[in-house]
Amino acid sequence: MSRRILLVVAVLIGFHATPALVSAQGDLRPVRIDVVANDYAFMPLPADIAGGLTMFTFANRGKVIHEMSIGRLKDGATFEDLQKASKEGRPLREFVGRSVGILVARAGMEADGKLLVNLVPGQAYFVMCNFKDTPDAPTHLSLGMFATFRPR
Numbered sequence: 001m002s003r004r005i006l007l008v009v010a011v012l013i014g015f016h017a018t019p020a021l022v023s024a025q026g027d028l029r030p031v032r033i034d035v036v037a038n039d040y041a042f043m044p045l046p047a048d049i050a051g052g053l054t055m056f057t058f059a060n061r062g063k064v065i066h067e068m069s070i071g072r073l074k075d076g077a078t079f080e081d082l083q084k085a086s087k088e089g090r091p092l093r094e095f096v097g098r099s100v101g102i103l104v105a106r107a108g109m110e111a112d113g114k115l116l117v118n119l120v121p122g123q124a125y126f127v128m129c130n131f132k133d134t135p136d137a138p139t140h141l142s143l144g145m146f147a148t149f150r151p152r
Helices: 003-026 081-089
Strands: 033-039 052-060 066-073 096-105 115-119 125-128 148-149
Touching: 003 148, 033 066, 052 066, 052 096, 066 115, 081 148, 096 115
Parallel strands: 033 052
Antiparallel strands: 052 115, 066 096, 066 125, 125 148
């Protein structure tokens, strides 16, 4: 067979296989969670978050720049430990088991990207903003800008 005929056959096979691949991938669409920040607080996250693929978006409705940093706590660490360390200016890494990702949005804007996360059921996660308005100001986390969740 000539190369041209082989190419046509390969393309036709690809077209016939594509619907099966698309429908199989369609079952893997992530759940979407829209995280919204005001100044020094996040709007409540959904009460029930499932484990697995989750797409996070981030919108900042405040008047200063904010971040949405998602992380997983180390075993035995608490959300209170994390916030206390922030207030005291201590490193947070002794309580953070894994940094999952960060989105940043200027005041009144949405982040340019989205964050795809494979949430592990039963693990303790947090969403926080660790920015400061000035070098001498407290972190937004220490002002209460965090949310917590544990996927089922």
